[in-house]
Amino acid sequence: MSSPDADGPLADQLLSLTRRLHRSHKHQLEQRGVGITPAQSRLLRTLSHHLQHHGSPPRMADLAERLEVVPRAVTTLVDALEASGKVRRVPDPDNRRVIRIEITDEGRTALSELRGARRAAAEEILAPLTDVERSVLGELLNTLMGDTGSPPERRC
Amino acid sequence: MSSPDADGPLADQLLSLTRRLHRSHKHQLEQRGVGITPAQSRLLRTLSHHLQHHGSPPRMADLAERLEVVPRAVTTLVDALEASGKVRRVPDPDNRRVIRIEITDEGRTALSELRGARRAAAEEILAPLTDVERSVLGELLNTLMGDTGSPPERRC
DNA sequence: AGCTCATTGTTACCTATACTCACAATGAAC
DNA sequence: GTTCATTGTGAGTATAGGTAACAATGAGCT
Numbered sequence: 001m002s003s004p005d006a007d008g009p010l011a012d013q014l015l016s017l018t019r020r021l022h023r024s025h026k027h028q029l030e031q032r033g034v035g036i037t038p039a040q041s042r043l044l045r046t047l048s049h050h051l052q053h054h055g056s057p058p059r060m061a062d063l064a065e066r067l068e069v070v071p072r073a074v075t076t077l078v079d080a081l082e083a084s085g086k087v088r089r090v091p092d093p094d095n096r097r098v099i100r101i102e103i104t105d106e107g108r109t110a111l112s113e114l115r116g117a118r119r120a121a122a123e124e125i126l127a128p129l130t131d132v133e134r135s136v137l138g139e140l141l142n143t144l145m146g147d148t149g150s151p152p153e154r155r156c
Numbered sequence: 157m158s159s160p161d162a163d164g165p166l167a168d169q170l171l172s173l174t175r176r177l178h179r180s181h182k183h184q185l186e187q188r189g190v191g192i193t194p195a196q197s198r199l200l201r202t203l204s205h206h207l208q209h210h211g212s213p214p215r216m217a218d219l220a221e222r223l224e225v226v227p228r229a230v231t232t233l234v235d236a237l238e239a240s241g242k243v244r245r246v247p248d249p250d251n252r253r254v255i256r257i258e259i260t261d262e263g264r265t266a267l268s269e270l271r272g273a274r275r276a277a278a279e280e281i282l283a284p285l286t287d288v289e290r291s292v293l294g295e296l297l298n299t300l301m302g303d304t305g306s307p308p309e310r311r312c
Numbered sequence: 313a314g315c316t317c318a319t320t321g322t323t324a325c326c327t328a329t330a331c332t333c334a335c336a337a338t339g340a341a342c
Numbered sequence: 343g344t345t346c347a348t349t350g351t352g353a354g355t356a357t358a359g360g361t362a363a364c365a366a367t368g369a370g371c372t
Contacts, residue, residue: 010290011177011278012201013297018174019224021167026328039329045168060350068175073330075351097338097349122167128299134166137296141169143284182357195358216321229359231322253320253367 021125028117034110035084041114042067043077044086047103048111057090057100086110177281184273190266191240197270198223199233200242203259204267213246213256242266 025038036044046066050058060078064071078101081087086107092098103111126134181194192200202222206214216234220227234257237243242263248254259267282290 007275007278007282007290010282010294010297011181011274012198013294013301014174014177015181015198016224017297017300018170018177021170025167025171037328042168042171061348068172069330070332071350072332072352076329095339095349099350118167119163122163125300126163126166128302129296133296133299134163136292138166138169140285140289140293140296141166141173143289144173144281145169146284193357217319225358226360227321228323228361232358251320251368255321 017125021121024124025118025121028121029114032113032117034113034117036081036086036110036114040077040081040086041118043074043081044103044107044111044114047087047101047107051103057102059092059098059100061098063101081107173281177277180280181274181277184277185270188269188273190269190273192237192242192266192270196233196237196242197274199230199237200259200263200267200270203243203257203263207259213258215248215254215256217254219257237263 022038025041029036029038029041034041043063046063047058050062050066058066060071060074063078064074067074078087078089082089084106085104088102088104090100090102092100126137129137178194181197185192185194185197190197199219202219203214206218206222214222216227216230219234220230223230234243234245238245240262241260244258244260246256246258248256282293285293
């Protein structure tokens, strides 16, 4: 704690930086005509990630936990993605309350376009950094994001 | 460019991190009953910063540029801050188009409470990092935020 | 003078994201 | 089988931002 006052400005810069990153990401998505918003993009990637690690498509609740939002927020996102044919709601045969979210072929196509958009946005923001600096930043972010996975509704 | 594919996940982590930071900041502001939103908090700090560096209170357009939003977005924020007595709209005697935004005593009080909230939010998020790591992160962020100050309306 | 054009802030409206609350359907436990 | 927990969603709200149109003002030019 040699300089505790530095954390405030540090937080400010972090927020400003990510504001730019988010804007750049949104901009890239619009430019490329992928037709999805940043939050939908994040959901699609989460979908793919879950499938790789669990084999089965996630439930709405799984997505909510992963995205760190309340389940209700996921509904809206899935609504939009389903309307544009990127995902499909599939009822779970074992438990009629749950809905599995499957990615469609169109969704997979979007995912790859999306990867480009995300990379371009990252490149635009991270341009001033060398490869070494990027990996250092990556390490720091890994440390920061490592453990705590507390959803907002369980805060307090 | 030893591993260009790393930028995508890096961007993801950056965005996730700031989602948490933003949420924590909001949470802190609510807890302490400061009665302002994160965006208003940012405007207040910008106000103070401008005053320190220019001596005179900023115009709406100055704030918009500094915050990297369109002028219209500033109007809403100043509306809210003025309604709660934190700032004051003062007409410029030299140019009747411009409005100077002055911070009130109540606004200054809010600023100090706000500093605590921001620090607490930063602390909550940055907890896993040592002092050295924080300064490294600070350096990286300085590099990233250094130059480009392009407002959104001038993008493209 | 007057006429044109740029600047400045704002009114009105729209979008994206995420929240809370209430609720219906379902499963689980006693 | 009545009670309780889980799961997803309808309805409504708040925050943050954007566009488009506009009125008021200043500046430049003839």
